[in-house]
Amino acid sequence: MTRLSTFSSLTKRRTALMAGVVGLAVAGVAIGQFGYPSTPALAQAQAPLTSNSFSFADIVQKVSPAVVSVKIKKDSSSQQTAMGDDDDFGGQQVPPQIERFLKRFGLENGPQGPQGPMQRAPRSGPGERRVVGQGSGFIISADGYVVTNNHVVDGAAEVDVTTTDGKEYTAKVIGTDPRTDVALIKIEGKTDLPFVKLSDTAPRVGDWVIAVGNPFGLGGTVTAGIVSARGRDIGSGPYDDFVQIDAPINRGNSGGPTFDLSGNVIGMNTAIVSPSGGNVGIAFAIPSETVKTVVDQLRSSGSVARGYIGVQIQPVTDDLASGLGLNTAEGALVAQVQSDTPGAKAGLKSGDVVTKVNGEAIKDARDLSRKIGMMKPGTSVALTVVRDGKAMPFDVKLEQLPGEKQLASVSGKDEGTHDVPRLGLQLAPAKSVQGAGSEGVVVTEVDPRGPAATRGIRSGDVILDVGGKSVSSPADVRAGLAAAKTENRKAVLMRVKNDQGTRFVAITLDPKAG
Structure with a gap:
């Protein structure tokens, strides 16, 4: 043959x-x-x-x-x-x-x-x-x-x-x-x-x-x-x-x-x-x-040297847009700003949505990554960012993209936990769980039928923010849920960290829940 x-x-x-x-x-x-x-x-x-x-x-x-x-x-x-x-x-x-x-x-x-x-x-x-x-x-x-x-x-x-x-x-x-x-x-x-x-x-x-x-x-x-x-x-x-x-x-x-x-x-x-x-x-x-x-x-x-802002980003889904109060699911959502990076120096914050680079619209997170990655280190770029519903300008001077880094995985024992029924989670302050760090609330147990599980929340994840506010206890998480319902939001936005990085998760709120 x-x-x-x-x-x-x-x-x-x-x-x-x-x-x-x-x-x-x-x-x-x-x-x-x-x-x-x-x-x-x-x-x-x-x-x-x-x-x-x-x-x-x-x-x-x-x-x-x-x-x-x-x-x-x-x-x-x-x-x-x-x-x-x-x-x-x-x-x-x-x-x-x-x-x-x-x-x-x-x-x-x-x-x-x-x-x-x-x-x-x-x-x-x-x-x-x-x-x-x-x-x-x-x-x-x-x-x-x-x-x-x-x-x-x-x-x-x-x-x-x-x-x-x-x-x-x-x-x-x-x-x-x-x-x-x-x-x-x-x-x-x-x-x-x-x-x-x-x-x-x-x-x-x-x-x-x-x-x-x-x-x-x-x-x-x-x-x-x-x-x-x-x-x-x-x-x-x-x-x-x-x-x-x-x-x-x-x-x-x-x-x-x-x-x-x-x-x-x-x-x-x-x-x-x-x-x-x-x-x-x-x-x-x-x-x-x-x-x-x-x-x-x-x-x-x-060789090729690529521009770098120093932020973790993710796409803006319909649920995330609702949680952020945006009219359209476009742009790149900043999940985390790494310290001492161009983004941090320029004043970017978690929860910001990058909508334009040098006046050109950003469709999604991949679009932002590609545009910045094609620019040389030392280039100054003008970003348009939506924060708290308002468009704000930021000037960022790019640095060279460093090697990839992995965040330490989070683990801990299931002790001293508190139930949050509306999410289907057992939570504990991060400070009380060895190796979890000093910020946020650790997820120690997940109800597989609960709303958090359907959004990919897993045991060992650390919840850092709820509704744009930092949390350090299960009570803070409950307060964030209550505030979102008071504002008649369809979803609550949580910033979650695990061994894969930091991301935002939008969880739909049950209007019948008390």
Whole structure:
């Protein structure tokens, strides 16, 4: 059985796109019945497009020389960690962000072939190097800078680049950014290479796009489709903002460009969805604005430094909006402000809702995280924050994002507790529970049928605030509930801390409760 026929039988796969990734995508290009605004590269002015006259050939001829095939080699000493039973990833270990992606569909055990998992490729001898992966890329400057995916070149000891005219070059990795899956490599000693430009404008849903790449190792393959959606979050990282396209994208297209009809790159192909194992026409590309921001930093310093406010945030749900007195469930809710951070220095507080950054509306917590993360440390940003129902301005100077930190878990004995029937909780002052700290009230027992349990409150959680006021005893919690009912609120807002962080929880109040 050929390798292509083997992969055509795979089912239920959602993966990255480098050579070795399973799944096929399909897009229908319906032409001939609609006119399309002319461009110099396509048709004569105002001429209606037909099945005979419409062609992408001029665009393809213009951009193809800048699209390359990227092959990587690894030292044999690294094969033990790089190779696995999952040879569908070109012999590489499944990238962490793609592994999380697979788990959402129950596919964490890797792609399956007709006879079970794909078999491991033969290993090379000591000191040898072998090709273990391949993908696509595109040249962005005449002096040889090439953009591709991080998961294409991750761990590479040697990178080879082949252009559409068959010329081969050795490239070096300038820098990578696993958070966005962007990598920058460079062909040395060249000053006259063909290159393409990253688009300055975002595409619209419904715009025609053209993908050029190296699917199945077949360099220079062209497919076409439309932009299906924008702003897609596929769970691969905190800065997901993918462009979804229906142009057929396959194994080996990872790192390849998607063009608009002016020949500008609107995105870099990264992942596909293939629940049936066949082509379903769902592919994801990193938008050009993200690629441009990351590449600029990689080119200047070899790494990416991200802005940091120093707050824990969460989405504003309908219940939280009601508890906060907001008209709409939009913005990012500040669950906790860490001490001695830009947010604390600027005066942000728990319970604030960030609604704008530099005058641009914030849709949700992910939107705020992405916008701030794409800014450089030292940048001053103007935040609009809603506090106690009033919009307030704050100027924050960003610092560099530090490493991730874990909060200590909370545990304690069930002693000296007091019942709060309306929440279904047994509570105790944090000071009375060893290891719980000095602030708040510890949850020592939860009624699984109570309203608090349905909102995710668990034993060991520490309630810090109720209705915007700090609590230190069960009596304070009762007072907060009573105040919320007096104000005719439909829900009470509680700030809760556990080993996962600090968050706000809105619990609906029973109007019949006394």
